[in-house]
Amino acid sequence: MSDFSGIRFQGKHDDERVLAVYHRHWFDLFTHLFLSVFLSILLLGGFIIIPLLFPGIVGSPNAAMFFFLENSFLLFLWVSLFLIWIDVYFDVWIITNERIVNIEQKDLFTRRVSELRFHTIQDVTSEVNGFIPSILDYGDVLVQTAGESPRFIFHNVPNPIGVKDLIMKLAERGRHQETSTTAGLPAA
């Protein structure tokens, strides 16, 4: 069992205990980063191959221009890698003993935080679509709530069946606690 005692997020209650934290699966991050990784391989290849193909470039007055372009490319690549990483990694689903918190990072300037109480959960579905998600065991978990509120979706999280089971268990406990509270009985 992982230790989530060091986890802090906005709106966390003092007595709230974090049970699980889910980010997107690493392969999902990799697919987003693929182009940048490919470009960085191209860049590293360029560093080695271009001076070999054109030996005159290193000693010529244009050498500074060559290194300036390479350096600029590397700088933009470094920044874009982190922008993509922020966009993917900062999509996070936190399951606490009270609720589910979904923090969705749309882009660098757009961030959406929503939460869901366990007693409102009606149905939980896990979905694994495709060859690679089946092998690597990642997929979506869809949480249907009562009323007109939209579905809560955990996008491309690892072990979706385990996540579904955990939510189902907590939802059952939440419903039981809610019934006990409304009936004036002490919670289990």
Next chain:
Amino acid sequence: MTTIIHLFYLILLLGISVVGVYICYHILRYSLSKKSAFAIVSVFAGVFLFLLLTNAIIFFQVNWGILFSTTAEFPAFPSVSSRY
């Protein structure tokens, strides 16, 4: 011409610096674990500052005057007087 290039470069440098600072702020502000946030920011900022500094040094070593010279001669096209 060189002044215009320098001006454009300074604007670009300022823009990318702002993006870099915002990335650091974002990681520190919204990371779930402060300890890992500091580690990630130090890696990002270290490499970013190194690249930014070397970029600026290399930029001022480039002879932009020669690269964008409008009085360059093209020996492949001989002048009319030398043909006759």
